[in-house]
Amino acid sequence: MKDTAREAEREYKNASVDSPGAMQSHSDTSKFQFGKLAEDAAARAEKLEQAVAALGKLPEPGGPAALGSxxxxxxxxxxxxxxxxxxxxxxxxxxxxxxxxxxxxxxxxxxxxxxxxxxxxxxxxxxxxxxxxxxxxxxx
Incomplete structure (x- = not known):
């Protein structure tokens, strides 16, 4: 799942770079939209990485309540x-x-x-x- 989000981020960044700029088309929205998608994919990947790391540190049974309790x-x-x-x-x-x-x-x-x-x-x-x-x- 994490790899998929990172792959999507790379694809959106590449699409943003390859999109025509304002001088090449009537609008520069494609470049902006693909850039925004790349940022969103990166944020999702970061959240997934944090969740996986947190779940790797499950609490001890009987101890104070924490993530995974x-x-x-x-x-x-x-x-x-x-x-x-x-x-x-x-x-x-x-x-x-x-x-x-x-x-x-x-x-x-x-x-x-x-x-x-x-x-x-x-x-x-x-x-x-x-x-x-x-x-x-x-x-x-």
Missing amino acids: LIEAEEDGARKYFLLVPDGAGGQEFEAEGVAVQAVAVSSPIGRAFVGRSSGEEAVIELPSGERRTKVVGVS
Whole structure:
């Protein structure tokens, strides 16, 4: 995936260089558009590289919650499970061993509340509608 984004960046840069300039055509928008596509491809590749590097440093089970941690939480008597994922990968819910798990980005309000928390601690989730308090039951 990373290589594909880098290849796209190179192709867009080459297309930008090969596009006719303002003196060769009525418009210079092709050169600009291909340049913009190259910048966007480079930004996507950088994000992918950062996510892969972060996932290579998964946290120790039982330690404070960090990227890659599975968090068991209790809120209003209900058990909920959250997986801390890189930015851009949150928002999905999946089922593992019959349990619903919500993927949350570490920079999201829920993710920020859990990062650094350990079992037995309270996490305060800051939302536009107000605060939600949840107890961290386990981190793995």
